[in-house]
Amino acid sequence: MAKTNFQGRVFMTHPTKAIYKWLIQDSVRVGNTSSSSQQAPLYTEADHLSTFSQIEAIDYHTTHTISSIRITPYPAGHVLGAAMFLIEIAGLKILFTGDYSREDDRHLISAEVPKGVKIDVLITESTYGIASHVPRLEREAALMKSITGILHRGGRVLMPVFALGRAQELLLILDEYWARHSEFQKVPIYYASNLARKCMVVYQTYVGAMNDNIKRLFRERMAEAELAGNVGKGGPWDFKFIRSLKNLDRFDDVGGCVMLASPGMLQNGVSRELLERWAPDPRNGVIITGYSVEGTLAKQIMNEPDSIPAIMTRGSGAGGRGRGPVAGGEAEKAMIPRRCTVQEFSFAAHVDGQENREFIEEVAAPVVILVHGEQHNMMRLKSKLLSLNVDKREKTKVFSPKNCEELKIPFKADKTAKVVGKLAQLPPPSSTSITEDNTQLITGVLVQNDFKMSLMAPEDLREYAGLTTTTITCKQRLSLSAAGIELVKWALEGMFGSVEVMFEELRQNGEPKTNGTGADDTEISDDQEIAHDEVDRPSTILLVMGCVLVRCHKNGDVELEWEGNMLNDGIADAVMAVLFTVESSPVAVKRSSSKHSHVHDSGLSKRNPHTSVSIAERLERVLMFLESQFGHSITPIERPKIGKQEPKTAAADVDTVMASPSTGEDEDIADLEAQELARLHRLGVPVPGVEIRVDKHVAKVWLETLEVESSYSLLRDRVRVVIERAVETVAPLWTGRKGIMG
Known part of the structure; x- marks a missing residue:
């Protein structure tokens, strides 16, 4: 946070933030005492203090949203305050365990599986691979047997531990054992770690974040302290038989004792100094209780070497008390004989192989990513997990990436949009009523917020999405020198089909203007155009494609107005292209030319032929499409379909007879067919x-409604597609959306 350009938010549980204050300070102090004078520290105490205020403390089981990403911490059971994080990104749920433990110990809550949550990706540790821990009670009994054995022979017990986590658990075990065995109460127990001593205040503060055992002990100790009148010393972390050792200068190294000292890897510090001091005495013993990393003395000493390198002791001899790192050349030569006993009891706060497998199976994530482990252990666990896929219907994908290796895993998830507002008032169809021909289409605005999608009407955007809408009205003006409204309308109809006349300006006396030929301007005729400067042309508004208004003014100016969007902009561009060429294109010149100065019927059609195609003509063109697809297998159907029909056009005469087979049993069917x-x-x-026959399959197309009937779905769908494309092709742009009969 201090050395990079990271500007995000930092979250820690309350105990972790409190421990962070002391942990980083101790790390800075240890780093400054490094034997390498050329290695600059990664961070300073000033860096540490500057980052503390950036950390936000959170509680377990609380969900926090950051830039549409949701995180929820769960107890991990590794150390006080340790958390697993459930991360949800766009519906994808990732559980990142970090270091975790499922063991029920004396003070920590074990790691829990998120309830009621389907995990998609599990990122978990693989520290111990497939190795199994000894059961806790057996392990504690063996540990105390080893400690008491060393004390019985007059030796000293050195237990290298980390300052946090297992050190507190071991202190509880030792204090409880000493309380039950009075013969050892004269033997002192020390924990020599300034960091552990400082962090003990945090443990005393956050008793509520621990398990039921520590809470019970807290109640019992507080009751005893109240009876004794010393409430300040009644907590479960106020040990009766354990003392804190600030530094070795105050340590009287006489007689047997039990010493818990950090660091746990024996690389330097108090634990390394005491090892070098006590290693030559065969009565003494070293007990390794935590996880040891390859390359450290804690790992090497378990092989019981004959000697160990001296890096903390100056001078020669086993009893030398001078302390401090030895110079590089001398450190390579100075060796100390090892005669003390070495034993290992795993109290590491990590799951073993069996616990890890059970946790992975309980989470049941389809993708598992193994991290935090040596390559050998990680690969053994991966092989074990893959072997479990034999009995699974859905195989689990297991990955074990190396450091800095990028993983790309595709995920497919259904996207669900919630219908809200006015659109939600439409009753959804039941599952039984939905058929291939009966589907409900809902249109609206799809709004995505925090990976959640909602479908709503545009007018509901403010209420349900907190969004305001803005309409941009676009205008464009151009001038025409000779073309009149009839020619403009005729040209636009040729491009777009139907053009609606919205408004025509009237004379001030209420009488409609005429064009000098007696024709009423409210009914625009094709021979209305007169090229005479003294004749006023009415101001008319044309609506093109239902979205572009074309205002034709008296002086020849034409103004376009439309609501700006991608579709309307394209239509407006096409309208302007038509207007720019309306006075110069050959078809427009032919349309507007006249051999006489007066107006009479020129024989031209009053409407653009593109908009005045008869129904019979359109049907003929549709049948051409069907013939090109299905050849000569098309035959006409002579007898009409008798049943309830609702014509889609208003062109039917008022005396239309609606045929119905229910009008009476004795009604003549032939008469009904004739009327139809x-x-x-x-x-x-x-x-x-028409009837289309392909092999043994038949499809019927009723020309009035263009309805397709066939028991063979493939043929029915193919005929429908051909008809839809035919209608789109033969009908004008604007009326083509309404159907062949419109």
Whole structure:
């Protein structure tokens, strides 16, 4: 945080933040006493103090959201305040355990599996691989037997420990054993770690973050202290038989004792100095209780070497008391004989192989990533987990990446949008009523917030999404020197199909203006255009594609107005392209040219042929598409479909007869069919439908509604696609969206 450009937020549990204050200070102090004079410290005490205020303390089982990422801490059971983190990103749930323990010890809450949460990725430690720990009670009994054995022979017990975690557990074990065995109460127990002594205040403060055993002990001790009148010494961490040793200068090294000293790896510090002092005496013993890293003296001494290098003791002889790091050349030569006994009892706060496998199976994540372990142990655990896939229907993917190796794992997840606001008032169809032909289409604005999606109407954006909408109205003006409203309308119809006349300006006296030919301007005719400067042209508004307004003013100016968006902008560009060429294109010149100074019927169509295609013509073009796809297997259907029908066009005569088979049993079917055929002919439909036969499969297309019927779904779908494309092709842009009959 101090040496990088990191600007994010930092979260720690309350005990971890309190321990951090002392832990980093001790790390700075140890780093400054390093024997390497050329190695600069990674950080200073000033760096440490500057970062403390940036840390946010949080509690277990509380969820926090940072930039749409949700994190929830859970107890890890490694040390006081240790946490596993459940991280949720876009619906993907990742559980990162860090170091964790599932063992029920004397003071820590064991790691727990998040309840009711489906984990997608589990990132877990693999410290012990597949090795198994000795059961806790057996391990504690063996430890006390070893300690008392060393004391019985008059020796001293050295237990290298880390300042936090297992040291506190071992202190509870020793204090409890000494309380039950009075014969050892005269033997002193020390813990020589300034950091452990400082952090003991944190342990006394956060008793509530520990397990039921420590809480019970706290209540019992407090009751005893109240009876004795000394409430200040009633906590479970106020030991009766254990003393804190600030430094070795005050240590009277006479007789047997039990010494817990840090660091646990014996690389330097008090534990290394006492080892060099006590190693030559065969009565003494070293008990390793934690995890030892390869390359450290704690790992090497378990092989019981004949001698160990002296780096903390000056001078020669086993009893030398001068302390301090030895110079480099001398350190290579100075060796101390090792005659003390060495034993190992694993009290490391890490899960063993069996506990780790059980935890992984309980979480049941489809992807497991192994970290924090030596390569040999990690690969053995990976092989074991992969072997368990034999009996699984869904195989677990196991990864064991090296340091700094990047993993790319694809994940597929369903995205669900919640319908809110006005759209939610539409009742959803039941699962039984949804068919291939009966689906419900809902359109709206899809809003994503914190990886959660909501579908709502645009007018609900402010209420449900906290968003405001802005409409940009675009305007464009151009001038036409000769083209009149009829020519403009005719050209626009040729490009877009139907063009709606929205408004025409009236004379001040309420009478509609005419164009000099007697024609009423409210009904624009094709021969209305007159090229005469003295004739006023009315101001007319045309609506193109339902979104672009074209205002044609008296003086020849044309103004376009539309609501700005990607689709409307494209339509407006097309409208302007038509207007720019309306006075110069050959078809426009032919349309507006006249051999006479007066106006009469030129024989031209009053509407653009692109918008005045008859229904029969459109059906003929659709049938051309069907013939090109299915060849000569198309035959007309002579008899109409008798049943309830609702024509999609208002062009039907008022005397249309709605045929229904329920009008009476004695009604003549032939008469009904004749009436239905007559109605279809009035609409311009030549035959009721066509039949398409492909091999043994038949599809019927009813031309009025373009409905497709077939028991063979593949043929039915293919015919539908052909008809949809045909309608889009033969119909104008604007009316093509409404259907072949519109």
